[in-house]
Amino acid sequence: MEITKNLDGTTLTLALSGRLDASNAQELTNELNASLEGVTDLIFDFTNLKYVASAGLRALLMAQKRMNKQGSMTIKHVDEAVMEVLEMTGFADLMNIEN
């Protein structure tokens, strides 16, 4: 997985590409812990994310909980296979997803 980061004022966009799985979910958690200070709008761009497993969902839920306290979180351009996992687990209902 690659994480491309763009901070514009207090809007942070993280574009993820590849696979968000047990081998790299911690990288995303570390990135979030390091970058969310002062951020009011967190945007995930999932255009190039092709796979997510429960370890990745855990990192996304952590981000959602934090952004509920300090602003908003949006996930954009979700791939079909990734969307299926988000729907199956109810994450699609508790997160703001824009396609």
Added chain:
Amino acid sequence: MEKLTIDAKIENLPSATEFVTQALENSDCPMKVIMQMELVIEEIFVNVANYAYAPETGSVTICRDFEENPRTLCLTFIDGGKSHNPLEHADPDITLAAEDRDIGGLGIFLVKKNVDEISYKYEDGKNILSVKKFF
């Protein structure tokens, strides 16, 4: 039936996945099913890697077989770690708000959602988890 025995470590996840997905590709399995099985293998394998032998490590054996009419992939995961039935946990409540969501149990829930049959037994000191997927 083919078998793969490897150390249950996260870094071996690609080997575990490939052992199954390559055979599926050779069987003209639809891509969607292959992707679902990748997720199933990851969730089961990671569970064994993280918990079965903790804090030690140990091995896991994956048995792969196919049945016909209907075409079925049969996988069995065998480890010699602590006795643990992943099917005895209640499914997570997926309707709760983020604040109330507990992340535990999501992995096995995803496994259950993506296979057609699942069973567990503890025999001769081994955890034996079997899944079947029609395709």
